[in-house]
Amino acid sequence: ALAAPAIAQSMPKVTWRCSSGFPKALDTIYGAAEVFADAVAEATDGNFNIQVFAAGEIVGALEGADAVTNGTIEMAHTASYYFWGKDPTFAFGTGVPFGLNQRMTNGWMYEGGGLDLLNKFYAKQNMICYPAGNTGAQMGGWFRKEINSVEDMQGLKMRIGGFGGRIIEKVGVVPQGLPGGDIYPALEKGTIDAAEFVGPYDDQKLGFNKVAPYFYYPGWWEGGVALMNMINLDKWNELPSAYKGVVKNASALANSVMMARYDTLNPIALKELAASGTQLRPYSQDILEACFDAAQETYAEIGAENADFKEIHDSYMGYRRDSYLWFQLSEYNFDTFLMLQQRAGKL
Amino acid sequence: ALAAPAIAQSMPKVTWRCSSGFPKALDTIYGAAEVFADAVAEATDGNFNIQVFAAGEIVGALEGADAVTNGTIEMAHTASYYFWGKDPTFAFGTGVPFGLNQRMTNGWMYEGGGLDLLNKFYAKQNMICYPAGNTGAQMGGWFRKEINSVEDMQGLKMRIGGFGGRIIEKVGVVPQGLPGGDIYPALEKGTIDAAEFVGPYDDQKLGFNKVAPYFYYPGWWEGGVALMNMINLDKWNELPSAYKGVVKNASALANSVMMARYDTLNPIALKELAASGTQLRPYSQDILEACFDAAQETYAEIGAENADFKEIHDSYMGYRRDSYLWFQLSEYNFDTFLMLQQRAGKL
Incomplete structure (x- = not known):
């Protein structure tokens, strides 16, 4: 086949199909793909038209990565960790248990070498990715009964995905x-004793509060869940360079707007849940420590047999180590002081 | 005068001058304006060319707002609170003491109605603004002697700006x-006893650690400092709509990249400062409370005589109240647990 001819027009007509990994009802996550597509359209006078489809409309949520790799669709807006079964390295595009929080995820990706490392891996899957959304730290799930220790977790049937x-x-x-x-x-x-999904706003829609009274935190397996624009590499390489720039910038906008939407909607839902009788409970320290140790063990096991995983893991976890050194000073103490004022009714 | 003619080309040549409020040596803040200008250029094949100038090259840092209002320059990338002396309402574009942290600032601006409210105010100054950078929570300054209470602060000469x-x-x-x-x-x-500037990375360059041993936190007056792209409204209205989209998207990229740069560079500088003998100190609770009360009093005083200030204040502070209700659950406990692991040497 001939190579694609050089495109003389500055804003050629291009139409892409983007499969979201989520249903339309999740206006937060699905909505981020729309924010992205709208921003691309506005910046190109509608000449670069990205059509967003809900999960299952053209491609199922769990088929997103393969469909992008094969070029069945030009791109997906989805959670990279959906595909950790293909290769656990995929998980780092979204985040791993006890990993980076939302701000650290951006820090690592944009300026800590993370996105370059991820894209070295994604290139092997014939794709290139840009962060385009985040949920922040999710909640730790709904429980029918209180759990106070690791013993209480034995044999518990919990809906929880992936890693x-x-x-x-x-x-x-x-x-x-x-x-x-x-x-x-x-x-x-x-049939199950517990279930995790996202956080107050999304979970309230599904009505979990009506069938499970205890809402635990933090969601230690999802401390900063990034969504990715996963783009077929051949389709990417065919884009005029201006459109590549537009995609990168619009992804950054969607990244911030999705986080902003959750941060705006979650407090409102949280107040409604509390008013309807939901009991908020922190995971006990011994549960968190047991899970943390299990995570470290798991990373060591996978890293021993997967070089891509190990390379990205070491960069990601090195960033985490330095970040928490810094965040515990001004960020943490600023927030702590204002939380105390809030509890004192002074905000 | 005739109205500007409709522009037929999709990517016309446009050149703007952007005055940064900062010197080139601050590659973090000044650098964010360059990230923005580069992203605009890439997305328009170089046809929309934004030239970035350091503070003082064409316009002084404190003249940025007037120069934009008058159209002397098309735009400035600067801290809105530099202009709080003209009208204290300007402060909310950057953040106010004990205000929103970085993530909440984005939440309020992008999805909490904040940016629309700000732009209603900025329109009176013949400008429109988009957030284009953040420093995160700054440090609380360098002190020659320890301060342990409000008594220790009496008569202390401290370099500290604005609000x-x-x-x-x-x-x-x-x-x-x-x-x-x-x-x-x-x-x-x-000649002075103390001075605040930004945080580890920027402050280290200026060598403050060599002349003041105590580095305090948090910088309660700067918990999430947003930088603004301030744009002359007439020049904005002359832009083709695609270029408006490009500016909005590129601003969002600069917003995230600047925060990412600080989060990547600050921990490294912090370790070097600690190794060189810098003593880290938290502000005492009584100091923070006295300052918090003084801030509340100040907002009430200004709000009583400035309707723009009061309208934006009430929206901003309402967002803060809801945000801390939510952040104290998953975000805070996720971070707390990992900080404890870090202190235990497990990260």
Whole structure:
């Protein structure tokens, strides 16, 4: 085949299909793909038209990566860790248990060498990726009964996906894979004892508070969940360079706007949940420590046999180590002081 | 005069001048304007060319707002609170003492109605603004002697600018206005007792650690300092709509990249400062509370006589109240747990 001819027009007509990994009902995550597509359209007078499809409309959520690799679709807006079963290295594009929080994720990707490392890996999958959304630290799930120790977790059936499931299994939980729509009835009947999804705003829509009274935090397996624009590398290389710039910039806008949307909507939902009787509970220190140790063990096991995983893990975890050294000073103490003022009713 | 003709070309040649409020030596803040200009150039094949100038090259740092209002320059990349003397409402574009942290600032601006409210105010100054950078929570300054209580602050001469200066004056400090380059000799000679600037990375360059051993946190007057692209409204209205989109998207990229740069560089500088003998000290609770009360009092005083200030203040502070309700759960406990692991040497 001939190479694509050089494009003389500065704003050629280009149409791409973007499969979101999420249903339209999640206006936060699905909405970030729309924010991205709208920003691309505005910056190109509508000449670069990215059509967004919900999960399952053209490609299923778990087929997103393959469809991008094969060029069935030009791009997906999704959670990279959905594809950790293909290669656990995919997990770092979204974040791993006890990993970087939202701000550290951006720090590592944009300025800490993270995005370059990730794209070295993604290139092997015939794709290039840009961060385009974040949920922040998610909640730690809904429980029918209180859990106060690692003993209380033995044999507990919990809906929890991917990497978090593999790790929590090591401390005695029986992880269950269930699509979002199947969680409510399973929790209601007691087929499962617990379920994690996202946080107050998304979870409230699914009604989990009606069938499980205890809402735990933090979601240690999802401390800063980045969404990725995963783009087929051949389609990327065919883009005029201006459009590449537009995609990078619009991805950054979607990245910030999605986080902003969660941060704006979650407090409102949280107040409503609390008013409806939801009991907030922190995970105990011994549970968190057992899970942390299980995570470290898991990373060492995978890293021993997967060089891509190890290379990215070491960069990511090095960034985490330095970041927490710094964040514990001004950021943490500024927030702590204002949280104390809030509890004193002074905000 | 005739209205500007409709522009037929999709990517017309446009050249703008952007005055940074900072010297080139601050590669973090000044660098964010370059990130922005480069992103605009890339997305327009170089047809929209934004030339970045350091403070003082074409316009002084404190003349940025007037120069934009008058159209002397098309835009400035600067701290909105530099202009709080013209109208204290300007302060909210950057952040106010005990205000929103970096993530909350983005939440409020992008999705909490903040940017629309700000731009209603800025329109009166013939400008439109987009956030284009953040420093995160700054440090609380360098002190020649330890300060342990509000009594220790009485009569203390401290280099601190703008709004923070007005508030700290209420608790007994004598604020001093000094340009960045004059701080070191004043601190060395003891003409001043203390000085705040930004944080580890920027402050280390100026050598404050050599003349003041105590580095305090948090910088309660600067918990999340946003930088603004301030754009002359007439020039904005002349832009083709695609270029407006490009500016909005590129601003979002600069916003994230600047924060990422600080978060990447600050931990490295912090380690070097600690190794060189710098003593880290938290402000005592009584100092923070006295300053918090002084801030609340100041906002009430200004709000009573300035309707723009009051309208934006109420929206901004309402967002703060809801945000801290939410952040104290997953975000805070996730970070707390990992900070404890770090102190235990497990990261």
